[in-house]
Amino acid sequence: MxxxxxxxxxxxxxxxxxxxxxxxxxxxxxxxxxxxxxxxxxxxxxxxxVVIVVNVLRQLLVPRRKSDIPVVFHWLPIIGSAIEYGNNPLKFFLSCQEKYGDVFTFVLFGRHVTVALGAKGNNFVLGGKSTAFGAEEAYQHLTTPVFGKDVVYDVPNHVFMEQKKFIKVGLTTDNFRKYVDMIVEEVEAFLENDPAFEVYQTGDTTKWGQFDPLEALADITILTASRTLQGKEIRSSLDKSFSKLYSDLDGGFTPVNFLFPNLPLENYRKRDVAQRKMSEFYVDIIRKRKEGKQHEDDMISALMSQEYRSGSPLRDHEVAHLMIALLMAGQHTSSITSTWALLNMAAKPGFVEALYKEQVQYFGTADGKFRSLTYEELRALPLLDATIRETLRLHPPIHSIMRYVREDVPIPPTFAAPSKDGSYVVPKGNYVLASPLVSQMDPKVWKKPSEWDPYRWSDPEGAAAQALKTYVDGNGEKIDFGFGAVSKGTESPYQPFGAGRHRCVGEQFAYLQLGTILATLVRKIEMRIPTGVPENNYHTMITMPKNPRHIHYRRRVS
Known part of the structure; x- marks a missing residue:
């Protein structure tokens, strides 16, 4: 043939x-x-x-049950919608919402993630029972290698709630009053010594310089946090070995580590070595304090004195790991939020001047200078407060909050879903996801949601005020999850610090830190940004601004 x-x-x-x-x-x-x-x-x-064809045919031809939540169409098995979600989660969510409604499931590297959008979606996920939705399974593989064992998501939920209560002991109003001056001193010292502010240091009020706010605020945030919460031993070590350990540990706090926690990569090895050494660093401080009977008015001291309900004290390594958790979690959220605030402020120089005049009104003296900031007065500055709240609305640090589904959970018929009989069920083994970013950008709630407009918070009858009332007051509903009574806040379309049992325990300190840093910078420099506010970089754990992002500044006339 x-x-x-x-x-x-x-x-x-x-x-x-x-x-x-x-x-x-x-x-x-x-x-x-x-x-x-x-x-x-x-x-x-x-x-x-063939695999792709089979995957497509399965999605198109296999019949769905009434209880099955719509699955976002995807060409690639396993990978699913990871590329679209990772590049721009807001665009991805809104596109899916238009096609499938407020509830849908997408595939993320083999995980089936059920998304619940809007205020009702936030409430469904973040207000769900811990027996049904677990944060531990969702985040333990990311946080435990960085924070350490026996804290946060490495312990049962009721233990973590006790640990949050221990942290609150160190976050007192008396301490906050002391922290204001400390933060101001750190910011002023940074301006006087950092190379990026060379023009400021000359005293020339006519010349303009420029700085990268992402880099500057990262340094300022860790300096102020270490000076206040972390203790004098940590602050004195920031220019030494501790800074290198922090950098290596921070390298293990990325989306790749979240998706693939145990890859044989160099940054994973550095992460593990840094975690062990940093833990030993804190434990050594704790032991020296015990031996010397030292008492410092800081978070380490507060944690060392705490006991679980069982009567067992916090062990040294638990104190150390909670301190690492405070450092890592607070550093990212505060530095990125203050960066976004400065970028938006600099894009509106007239608004910066309004903030400056507000300080003149509240803190100005007869000789044209300023008296010291105080904690109570900082909290009462309406425009500064609105600046922080609007920045958190437009740029929430976390755009997606996940939970692992521990048992089959029906979606309430009252939830806006495209099911005829409200019989959708989220199956055990899925993940559920709430997105504060989507609810905080919802045009049905917010007027011109894509616009950074702090003045929206000054309208007592406006959407912002109502959302804040629901978030802060919870419509009168207070719940004690184990760390003190807090507003549940899960039904609010505004949730910058999460909601429910996992609401951030450091919320009030964050407002203090952000407010003091921003107020001090407004006093010291004028700002503008010729390139405008940059786009979001969603390829990081906390949504960062892309380049170019340099702010131009000049020293104010004293």
Whole structure:
């Protein structure tokens, strides 16, 4: 048999090849012998195509049950919608919402993630029972290698709630009053010494310099946090080995670590070494304090004195790991939020001047200078407060909050979902996701949601004021999850610090830190940004601004 043809051999598509054989069996043998490299090549090409085709046909042809939540169509199995979600979660969510409604499921590297959007979606996920939705399974693989064992998501929920109560002991109003001056001193010292503020240091009030707010605020945030919460030993070590440990540990707090926690990569090895050394660093401080009977008025001291309900004290390594958790979690959220605030402020120089005049009104003296900031007065500055709240609305640090589904959970019929009988069920083994970003950008709630407009918070009858009231007051509903009575806040479309049992325990300190840093910078420098506010970089754990993002500044006339 002689021919030039393409054919199937044992189910494999062969390319067209010239074959000369006396029988069909001879043709098969000759084809196999001549084309084995080509067969391997075509297999590498065809198998992925077949897998994709099967994945598409399964989505299109396999019938769905009434309780099945719509699944976002995706070409690639396993990977699913990871690329679209990772590049721009807001665009992805809004596109899916238009197609599927407020409830849908998407595939994220093998995980099935059920998204519940809007205020009702926030309430469904964040207000859910811990027996049904677990934060531990969702985040333990990311946080435990960074924070350490036996704290936060590495312990049962009721233990974590006790640990949050211990942290609140160190976050007192008396301490906050002391912290204001400390933060001001750190910011002023930074302006006087950091190379990026060379123009400021000359005292020339006519020249303009520029700085990267992301880099500057990262340094300022860790300096102020260490000076206030972390203790004098940490603050004195920031220019030494501790800074290197922090950098290596921070390298393990990325989306890649969240998705793939145990890859044999160098940054994972550095993360683990840094965690162990940083833990030893804190434990050594704790032991020296115990031996010397020292008492410092800081968070380490507050935690060292705490006991669980069982009567057991916090162990040294637990104190150390809680301090690492406070450092890492607070550093990211505060530095990025203050960065976004400065970028938006600099894009509106007239607004910066309004903030400056507010301080003149509240803190100005007869000789044209300023008296010291105070905690109570900082909290009462309406425009500064609105600046922080509007920045958190437009740029929430966390755009997605996940929980692991521990048991089948029906979605309430009152939830706005495209189910005819409200019978959707989130199956055990899925993840659920709430997005504060979507609810805080909802045009049905917020007027011109994409616009940074702090003045929206000054309208007592406006959407912002009502959302804040629901978040802060909870419509009169207070719940004690184990760390003191707090507003549940899960039904609010505004949730900058999360809601429910996992609402951030450091919320009030964050407002103090952000307010004091921003107020001090407004006093010291004028700002503008010729390139405008940059776009979001969603490829990081906390949504950062892309380049270019340099702010131009000049020193104010004293």
């Amino acid at each position: 002689s021919s030039v043809m393409g054919n199937f051999v044992n189910g494999t598509l062969l390319p067209s090849i010239p074959v000369v054989a006396d029988s069909w069996e001879g043709y098969i043998a000759q084809a196999k012998e001549l084309s084995s490299p080509r067969i391997l090549l075509l297999a590498c090409i065809n198998i992925p195509i």
